[in-house]
Amino acid sequence: MSEILRAENIHKYFGKLHVLKGVSLSIQKGEVVVIIGPSGSGKSTFLRCINHLEEYQEGKIYFEGKLVNPKKDVNKLRTRIGMVFQHFNLFPHLKVIENLTLAPVKVLGMDEKEAIKKAENLLDRVGLLDKKDVYPAKLSGGQQQRVAIARALMMDPDIMLFDEPTSALDPELVYEVLSVMKDLASSGMTMIVVTHEMGFAKEVANRVMFMDEGKILEEAPPEEFFTSPKNERTKEFLDRILGI
């Protein structure tokens, strides 16, 4: 195993509000890390700092051992880091297949035909090949999120970030998205997932992290994390969320 990404001591302020207070994370190739925590704990913000959608005021991020320069390397870095958003953020003016091919063609200079072929393969993988010529508005939330995952995979990312990917979905649609994510994890994709899906965390994560008030309070493999949490706040949170 080799380290693919490392965040060191990330501090983030929104004005005077100190939202990340020295968050660090190291993730190995092929690892799945799930971050949980109450809303407002900074977990989404931290995820967005990793691909520099948010600026951070202090700290360092290394990608494949190299220090990332937030002023210079960002576009390149983002082609290697896929991101899936809570609200899917598909491009509504483009058909599903065009949503997938836009970035590889424009950013990577991929041949259009090759991109279409690749897109069809990925759509097939998420079970939506028959929707390729449809506009996103015609799809259910679950379908849209699967398209969004396929869109991110088009860039052949080395790591995928998921920012509460199922939080905006109707309960009966959560399953189809999680199952795509499970497939992805078992194919060896490195993933950082911010979620409230404890079942997913138990089943898929290599490590679970608990964040509260801008800090990582606990970090453990899921068996240990869910059965014998050490931190008082973690216990409280788990009790509430698991309804014990």
Place this chain on the structure above:
Amino acid sequence: MYQLEVLIRNFTYLLLGAVVTLKITAISVLMGLAIGTFVGMGRLSKRKIISIPSSIYVEFLRGTPLLVQIFLIYFGLPSLGLNLEAFPAAVIALGINSGAYVAEIVRAGIQSVPKGQYEAARSLGMSHTMAMRYVILPQAFRNILPALGNEFIALLKDSSLVSVIGITELMKSGQIVISRTFASFSIYGGVALIYFAMTFTLARIVRYTEKRLAIR
């Protein structure tokens, strides 16, 4: 009856003026769109060297009368050694003026696109320019099409002002006919009808485009 006869006899002449009106409008619309797109994006720029001049441009051109702007360009620039023919002067004045209004519309259009769209584009490695070009502006333009349509119609009507610098567009053509025939009522009536026919058609075209481009 005399009035009607004069109108019928001079109708083709008025239509020739209307063609000039359309030409002026078309070129100014394109100019206004180009200027407005850049200035509209400029107003939203984080860099002050871009956003402040953009704001000044918009405020100044919206805050001064179009007629003054036309005179400034046609009569004012020559005293600085820059002589412009009436036609280019007219088009430039209208285009620059329209650019200010279009800029405000474009700014609102860009702001109407959810922030997540920009983030999604950037997260796929697109530069700011690419995200604007392929993701934000195409959606913004769909959203602002009705407002742009209104602006184009206003521009078509405002183009009558350039009759004062001697361009024989529709308004001027009418005045020329009246100076010969004194049939003010029927000729100005005819001129009004032709303007209306043009704006009405333009409004229909905008409506049609809007429907065709609507996000399905």
